Amino acid sequence: MxxxxxxxxxxxxxxxxxxxxxxxxxxxxxxxxxxxxxxxxxxxxxxxxxxxxxxxxxxxxxxxxxxRKSPCPPGTLYCFKCRSPRSPALGMVDYIPINATGGNVRAICAACETVMHRRAAKASLATILPGCDVQIAQAPPRLKGSPSPSLNCDLERQATI
Missing domain, CATH: 1.10.10.10 (Winged helix-like DNA-binding domain superfamily/Winged helix DNA-binding domain)
Structure with missing residues (x-):
């Protein structure tokens, strides 16, 4: 625990x-x-x-x-595997917008190749990650309602038996 x-x-x-x-x-x-x-x-x-x-x-x-705090200097993200702030591999960062003002930053650690994440405002990307190539990705689509019911239902077979 x-x-x-x-x-x-x-x-x-x-x-x-x-x-x-x-x-x-x-x-x-x-x-x-x-x-x-x-x-x-x-x-x-x-x-x-x-x-x-x-x-x-x-x-x-x-x-x-x-x-215990370990603040990240500009140009770094916190790597949980290394337990320290690390720079992104090859300076490449993905930004996935969540809403109009904020989103998630995702990059690969240069030392251990683990995926690092950070929440950031879109307006502050230039100050948080100077010198990094930020690529703005499209947010994944949200689930809208429930899917249609399965047509392969076993209830009809059980009724005819």
């Missing part, structure tokens, strides 16, 4: 939490809160029970999530 990230906004700023309350509020195990304490989450004091101020917890979780 994939790990769920603890959302810092579920913690009240002006409230104090003990380990069990904080774990219940964030939906994590009590040992996770204790690991956070070992990794730098500061309690109010050194007494028992260990209490954490909400503002301190929120700042700690926000800084942890900010350290």
């Amino acid at each position: 994939a790990a769920r990230r603890a959302g810092p906004n579920s913690v009240k700023l002006n409230r104090t939490y003990d380990v069990a309350e904080l774990a219940a509020r964030l939906g994590v195990h009590k040992n996770t809160v204790r690991h956070w304490q070992r990794d730098g989450l500061k309690p109010l004091d050194s007494g028992r029970p260990v209490l954490f101020h909400g503002a301190t917890v929120r700042a700690f979780l926000s800084s942890r999530s900010a350290s």
